[in-house]
Amino acid sequence: MAKKFPLNPPHPERxxxxxxxxxxxxxxxxxxxxxxxxxxxxxxGEDWYLYGDWDIEPADIPQQPADPALIARQG
Incomplete structure (x- = not known):
C-alpha cells in the first residue's frame, strides 16, 4: 500500500x-x-490539489468550487 501523499508538507524542499x-x-x-x-x-502553490484531476480526496479540507476566472484563463 502506498503512503498517504501529504497535501502541504512543512519543508517539501527537503x-x-x-x-x-x-x-x-x-x-x-x-x-x-x-x-x-x-x-x-x-x-x-498551496491549493494545487483543488484544480485538475489528481485523484486525491482530502478528508479534512472542504472542496471549494473552481474559480470561473481561473478556468477561463486555462481554457
Missing amino acids: ICWGCDRYCPATSLGCGNGADRTMHPSEML
Missing part, C-alpha cells in the same frame, strides 16, 4: 517526491545522477 520512498534530497536512492522531484505545492 524530500524527493518522485516515489513512495520519500528520500532526503541529499541522499536519493533512485540511482546515480538522479535529481529531486519537487512536490506539487512547490510548483503550483
Whole structure:
C-alpha cells in the first residue's frame, strides 16, 4: 500500500517526491545522477490539489468550487 501523499508538507524542499520512498534530497536512492522531484505545492502553490484531476480526496479540507476566472484563463 502506498503512503498517504501529504497535501502541504512543512519543508517539501527537503524530500524527493518522485516515489513512495520519500528520500532526503541529499541522499536519493533512485540511482546515480538522479535529481529531486519537487512536490506539487512547490510548483503550483498551496491549493494545487483543488484544480485538475489528481485523484486525491482530502478528508479534512472542504472542496471549494473552481474559480470561473481561473478556468477561463486555462481554457
